[in-house]
Each structure stands twice: as structure tokens, then as C-alpha cells.
Amino acid sequence: MTSVSCEQGINFVDSLKVSPFCFWVAWSLASYIKKYAWSNAKTEDLWAVLEEGSGEPVKKLMNLWTKQKGYPVVSVKVKENKLVFEQSQFLSSGSHGDGQWIIPITLCCGAYDVRKNFLLQTNSETLDIKEFLGDKTDATSAWIKLNVDQTGFYRVKYDEDLSARLRYAIENKFLSATDRFGILDDSFALCMAHQQSLCTLITLMGAYREEPEYxxxxxxxxxxxxxxxxxxxxxxxxxxxxxxxxxxxxxxxxxxxxxxxxxxxxxxxxxxxxxxxxxxxxxxxxxxxxxxxxxxxxxxxxxxxxxxxxxxxxxxxxxxxxxxxxxxxxxxxxxxxxxxxxxxxxxxxxxxxxxxxxxxxxxxxxxxxxxxxxxxxxxxxxxxxxxxxxxxxxxxxxxxxxxxxxxxxxxx
Structure with a gap:
């Protein structure tokens, strides 16, 4: 296992804390430690215990994250009060990859207490966000941030509509320093991989004119x-x-x-x-x-x-x-x-x-x-x-x- 795949595994286990089966993680780990105390255990044994406790396909998830190269980029766009998600393999060379993952998605809408967590299990999925938006359609309240607090091991590519809302949120310090860092870092990586224009990156950088964090x-x-x-x-x-x-x-x-x-x-x-x-x-x-x-x-x-x-x-x-x-x-x-x-x-x-x-x-x-x-x-x-x-x-x-x-x- 390479250092990259080790980091993937660590980050993915951390992301389980905010996934749909987050409440089972602590219980499952305690059960795993008790079951294999004073004995040997394999990696697959941990996945089996987590899977048993959560009812989710943990072994399949972890194999996808630790046994294939690279990591995903999640593209998201707004379409008629719905978010459309698409995943693809991120390659810094800009070439096309055919990797696919089961991705624990976290997102917040307009505020950190308005959240949604789910698993992106296919190449493309749609999420209805009308219940989160209500009558709020202005950029102040309708900004949407994926990978909240950068807990997930994936890049995020926003469409121009969502990007404009995030720039407004950045300028007005509605986002945490961690998320402001993550948005900028993702955009730069996508630009260097020829998946986003330099103009888009420079426009985003302009939102950080009064950035206070080192x-x-x-x-x-x-x-x-x-x-x-x-x-x-x-x-x-x-x-x-x-x-x-x-x-x-x-x-x-x-x-x-x-x-x-x-x-x-x-x-x-x-x-x-x-x-x-x-x-x-x-x-x-x-x-x-x-x-x-x-x-x-x-x-x-x-x-x-x-x-x-x-x-x-x-x-x-x-x-x-x-x-x-x-x-x-x-x-x-x-x-x-x-x-x-x-x-x-x-x-x-x-x-x-x-x-x-x-x-x-x-x-x-x-x-x-x-x-x-x-x-x-x-x-x-x-x-x-x-x-x-x-x-x-x-x-x-x-x-x-x-x-x-x-x-x-x-x-x-």
C-alpha cells in the first residue's frame, strides 16, 4: 500500500464521521477492538465489523478507496432547484481516467447548520434542494459548499452559478477558513490540470482581497x-x-x-x-x-x-x-x-x-x-x-x- 492510499484510507475513515452512518463508527470501532483484543486481525476484519454495524457496503467502499490509484473530482451544477453531481477521476496531467468511487458527500446551503450528507455511488446523481432553499434565491443565502471542512478526499468543481455564490460568501466571510482554503486549492488544482480556465481561477482569487487568515x-x-x-x-x-x-x-x-x-x-x-x-x-x-x-x-x-x-x-x-x-x-x-x-x-x-x-x-x-x-x-x-x-x-x-x-x- 502506498503512502497515497494510506492517506486515502485515513481521510476516508475520518469522512465516515459525517457520512450517513456516522453514529455507527464509534460503536463499530469499540466492537472491533473488543472482538480482536489479544489476537491478530486483518484489514478486512475491520471493514467487516464496520459493515455489520452500519449496514452499509464498507468493504466495497474501502477497496475502491485504497486499491485503485488517484482520487475523484466531483462536478456540481444547479438545474431547476436540483443539484446535479458527476464524478470522474482527477488526474493532474489533465488526461481522462476511468476510476469510480463511492463518495461520502457533505454539503451545506447558506449556513453551516443547513446540511445534507449522502453517498454518491454512481457516476451521476441528482439531489433536490428545494427544501433547503425555500424562498431564498439570492446569493447571500443560497451559496452551496461541498466537502464541508474539507473532510472528504476529493476535489470539487462548481459551475459558474455556484462559483459566483461562493465568491460572495468568501468576500463576506460566511465560510470558515478551512473551506475558503479548500475552494481556492481545488480551483488551482483544476486549473493546473486543464479542467478549469485560468480566468475562472483569477476571478476566484479576487474574492480573497481582504482575507485575514495566514x-x-x-x-x-x-x-x-x-x-x-x-x-x-x-x-x-x-x-x-x-x-x-x-x-x-x-x-x-x-x-x-x-x-x-x-x-x-x-x-x-x-x-x-x-x-x-x-x-x-x-x-x-x-x-x-x-x-x-x-x-x-x-x-x-x-x-x-x-x-x-x-x-x-x-x-x-x-x-x-x-x-x-x-x-x-x-x-x-x-x-x-x-x-x-x-x-x-x-x-x-x-x-x-x-x-x-x-x-x-x-x-x-x-x-x-x-x-x-x-x-x-x-x-x-x-x-x-x-x-x-x-x-x-x-x-x-x-x-x-x-x-x-x-x-x-x-x-x-
């Missing part, structure tokens, strides 16, 4: 970098518009968090501050670049200045490199000076992961050569350093073969 916002930032990379390759003429969209998306949080720690803030706010400002620097936000360079100059004069606390130094370093070119190397030389003068490993890594942020390929090539030099110990060639350098995919394709083959061996 885990959701951090995921949003990570996705924005990947979307920008895709745009640079597929439609370079639109890249500036994409960057401006992400700048507008992150400005609210950046203004709210500021550059300096606030009294009583938690560590997640400090982490988010650094990630948000770094993203704005990467996307070329002029105000962020100007402020970062101002604070960096103060830092060069006084390493203990409160103007550049550790959690935002990476953002400042990236901003400095954004303005470094072959004809303007001052920022690059200043960062090398910081690297050489500090004894702190974390500070050295901050510098190393920022050097590839210049828009000038010649500077990036010089940064690569520096990484290969005797000045950089193998200790500092962390996964973070290697990954950050490989994020410059477009530039990499243009000049990678000009670099030393030794660099390739460092990345393997």
Missing part, C-alpha cells in the same frame, strides 16, 4: 507566483496586467500589516507581513520598492535599526535586487556585503534566496556563479535556495546552458 493568504501568494510564471510563458503581453492584478489583491493586507511589528500581534501576522511584502516586491509595486530601499539603506548604516526587523528583510532584499542591473550594481554589491559580514545562517540564506530577483539575466548568471564559488558553503545550498533560483523559469530557459554544469549537479 494559511489561506500564504496559499494565495504561492499560487500568484505560479500564475504569473504561466502568464509569462503563455501570454507575455498580458504579464504586466497580471502583476497589477496581484498588486491590487495584496495591497489591502500590506497596508493593514505595515512594515513594523504591532504590539500584541501573533507570529502568523509577522510571517504574513514578510510574505505579502515580498510578493509586492516581486510584482514590482513601486511604493513597496521605494520603502524597502529606504529601509535597506538605513539597515546598511545600522544593522540594529528598528526600520528593518528580521521578518521583512527578505522583502527588502528582493526589492533591492528588483532594481539591480548590469549598469546599476550597487544593490547587488550591498547584499553581498551583508552576506559576508553576518555570522547568522538565517541572514545568509535570506540574501542567497534574494539574489535571483534581478530582472537582468546577466546579474542572475553572476548570482549563480557566486553560489557555486567557495564563498558559499554547501550548508547554505538549502532546498529553499535551490527552489527560489529555479522559480525564474523563463530566464532559465534562455541562459541555463550558459551556466556551469556544476550548478545542475547542485540542484539534483
Amino acid at each position: 494559511t489561506v493568504m500564504s496559499n494565495l501568494i504561492s499560487m500568484s507566483h505560479k500564475v504569473a510564471t504561466i502568464a509569462a510563458d503563455a501570454t507575455p503581453e498580458l504579464l504586466d496586467y497580471v502583476k497589477q492584478f496581484f498588486i491590487s489583491l495584496f495591497q489591502y493586507s500590506a497596508e493593514k500589516l505595515g512594515w513594523e511589528p504591532k504590539q500584541g500581534e501573533n507570529h502568523l501576522d509577522a510571517m504574513l507581513r514578510g510574505e505579502i511584502l515580498t510578493a509586492l516586491a516581486v510584482f514590482g509595486h513601486e511604493m513597496t520598492l521605494n520603502e524597502a530601499n529606504r529601509r535597506f539603506l538605513a539597515f546598511l548604516d545600522d544593522r540594529n535599526t528598528p526600520l528593518l526587523p528580521p521578518d521583512v528583510r527578505k522583502a527588502a532584499y528582493v526589492a533591492v535586487m528588483q532594481r539591480v542591473t548590469s549598469s546599476n550594481r550597487l544593490g547587488y554589491e550591498s547584499l553581498l556585503r551583508v552576506y559576508r559580514e553576518t555570522d547568522l545562517s538565517q541572514e545568509k540564506i535570506r540574501v542567497l534566496t534574494s539574489l535571483a530577483s534581478s530582472p537582468d539575466p546577466k546579474i542572475i548568471l553572476e548570482a549563480v556563479n557566486f553560489l557555486l564559488s567557495s564563498e558559499v558553503s554547501e550548508f547554505y545550498m538549502t532546498v529553499e535556495v535551490k527552489t527560489f533560483l529555479l522559480q525564474v523559469d523563463k530566464l532559465w530557459s534562455d541562459w541555463a546552458w550558459e551556466t556551469d554544469a556544476a550548478f545542475i549537479s547542485h540542484l539534483i
Whole structure:
């Protein structure tokens, strides 16, 4: 059994708690432990006990989840006060799969106390939701979220009608942080698998402009970098518009968090501050670049200045490199000076992961050569350093073969 199938089994057993036979799970597990105490048992013995207690085809369910590859995506659309569900195998390659599962579906409609649980046992099923909607037809009360609290091991693809309602719910914080994360994560995965358009994903991302939770916002930032990379390759003429969209998306949080720690803030706010400002620097936000360079100059004069606390130094370093070119190397030389003068490993890594942020390929090539030099110990060639350098995919394709083959061996 692979680690993926183990995770499938664990997640599926967890999802039984919210399935139609959830009340039997605890009783059945207690019965199983009592029956096989001081003796050996097989996996099938557990399924048999759960099946006996629930009256449901547990063995068939678990075999489908643990003995076939992958997991499903459930597509859902509204049709005349009915929800139409279709399942298919999710493949990140975008190719078609023929897998089929029995899926414990959970959904809520307009509020978390209006719920429905059932088993999706065929490729397509319909559910009448008139009793849940009543006379409510506006987006405020009629949003529908599947896989409540992300307890199920499946992706969800919503039609445009349901997507619009969910965007409204996200903007107004009607959904939990877990569900906001799940909707975004599913949409990104579907987009990467060519099952959903990039336009649909970007439209959804716009609903997270005032997102307060670190885990959701951090995921949003990570996705924005990947979307920008895709745009640079597929439609370079639109890249500036994409960057401006992400700048507008992150400005609210950046203004709210500021550059300096606030009294009583938690560590997640400090982490988010650094990630948000770094993203704005990467996307070329002029105000962020100007402020970062101002604070960096103060830092060069006084390493203990409160103007550049550790959690935002990476953002400042990236901003400095954004303005470094072959004809303007001052920022690059200043960062090398910081690297050489500090004894702190974390500070050295901050510098190393920022050097590839210049828009000038010649500077990036010089940064690569520096990484290969005797000045950089193998200790500092962390996964973070290697990954950050490989994020410059477009530039990499243009000049990678000009670099030393030794660099390739460092990345393997």
C-alpha cells in the first residue's frame, strides 16, 4: 500500500464521521477492538465489523478507496432547484481516467447548520434542494459548499452559478477558513490540470482581497507566483496586467500589516507581513520598492535599526535586487556585503534566496556563479535556495546552458 492510499484510507475513515452512518463508527470501532483484543486481525476484519454495524457496503467502499490509484473530482451544477453531481477521476496531467468511487458527500446551503450528507455511488446523481432553499434565491443565502471542512478526499468543481455564490460568501466571510482554503486549492488544482480556465481561477482569487487568515493568504501568494510564471510563458503581453492584478489583491493586507511589528500581534501576522511584502516586491509595486530601499539603506548604516526587523528583510532584499542591473550594481554589491559580514545562517540564506530577483539575466548568471564559488558553503545550498533560483523559469530557459554544469549537479 502506498503512502497515497494510506492517506486515502485515513481521510476516508475520518469522512465516515459525517457520512450517513456516522453514529455507527464509534460503536463499530469499540466492537472491533473488543472482538480482536489479544489476537491478530486483518484489514478486512475491520471493514467487516464496520459493515455489520452500519449496514452499509464498507468493504466495497474501502477497496475502491485504497486499491485503485488517484482520487475523484466531483462536478456540481444547479438545474431547476436540483443539484446535479458527476464524478470522474482527477488526474493532474489533465488526461481522462476511468476510476469510480463511492463518495461520502457533505454539503451545506447558506449556513453551516443547513446540511445534507449522502453517498454518491454512481457516476451521476441528482439531489433536490428545494427544501433547503425555500424562498431564498439570492446569493447571500443560497451559496452551496461541498466537502464541508474539507473532510472528504476529493476535489470539487462548481459551475459558474455556484462559483459566483461562493465568491460572495468568501468576500463576506460566511465560510470558515478551512473551506475558503479548500475552494481556492481545488480551483488551482483544476486549473493546473486543464479542467478549469485560468480566468475562472483569477476571478476566484479576487474574492480573497481582504482575507485575514495566514494559511489561506500564504496559499494565495504561492499560487500568484505560479500564475504569473504561466502568464509569462503563455501570454507575455498580458504579464504586466497580471502583476497589477496581484498588486491590487495584496495591497489591502500590506497596508493593514505595515512594515513594523504591532504590539500584541501573533507570529502568523509577522510571517504574513514578510510574505505579502515580498510578493509586492516581486510584482514590482513601486511604493513597496521605494520603502524597502529606504529601509535597506538605513539597515546598511545600522544593522540594529528598528526600520528593518528580521521578518521583512527578505522583502527588502528582493526589492533591492528588483532594481539591480548590469549598469546599476550597487544593490547587488550591498547584499553581498551583508552576506559576508553576518555570522547568522538565517541572514545568509535570506540574501542567497534574494539574489535571483534581478530582472537582468546577466546579474542572475553572476548570482549563480557566486553560489557555486567557495564563498558559499554547501550548508547554505538549502532546498529553499535551490527552489527560489529555479522559480525564474523563463530566464532559465534562455541562459541555463550558459551556466556551469556544476550548478545542475547542485540542484539534483
